[in-house]
Amino acid sequence: MKVEVRDQPFDPWRELADYQAAGGPRTGSGAAAVFVGTMRDCNDGERVRAMRLEHYAGMTERHLERIAAEARARWPIDDALILHRIGDLKPGDPIVLVAAWSAHRAAAFDAARFLIEDLKSRAPFWKKEQLGDGSRWVACNTAG
């Protein structure tokens, strides 16, 4: 199980490959469910040029560790991975990678869905968008 908040760009597919190659998930895991969230270049009808992601250092990591442990307790998953960006992003940059591995697909899908939904509603991250003529904080996340 791995949880990380990173201030540098990352390639989610390389991260997945590296994590699996390093022996994270067991070979008994027949299913992997993966979610990748990426920065969009528009929001609420406005062009977004860039974005800054802030977090509450200490609380964020603690919260992500907790939900990863909760996922393992609620579903028969073999492993989980959460990686989230902070800092300055541009459109197309990956924001978050969530993955769950299990013997069969149901637990992997359910656990991955739980992880990303809880992260988006409870983990202390905030987005500030740079527009063509100023900036604004994102007020709330979309429902799904």
Place this chain on the structure above:
Amino acid sequence: MAVKVKLLASLGERHDRREAVIDHVPGMRVADVWDLVTSGAAMAPNTLTAINFEYCRRDAAVADGDEVAFFPPVTGG
């Protein structure tokens, strides 16, 4: 006797203050901390609060040495 306070994201900008250290007072609650660091500004209904990196209620008791944080709804992911 001190309490560390953080105003995160938009709250830090709005109140032009991201961190503060205030004296602890017996019986102090989270809402009291807010009043002290913002000079009594109204707290938005959707403001979230935490003590020592754990979510808490606004009427939660604050102990000497605690870190109290205030922040807007989260928007990660």
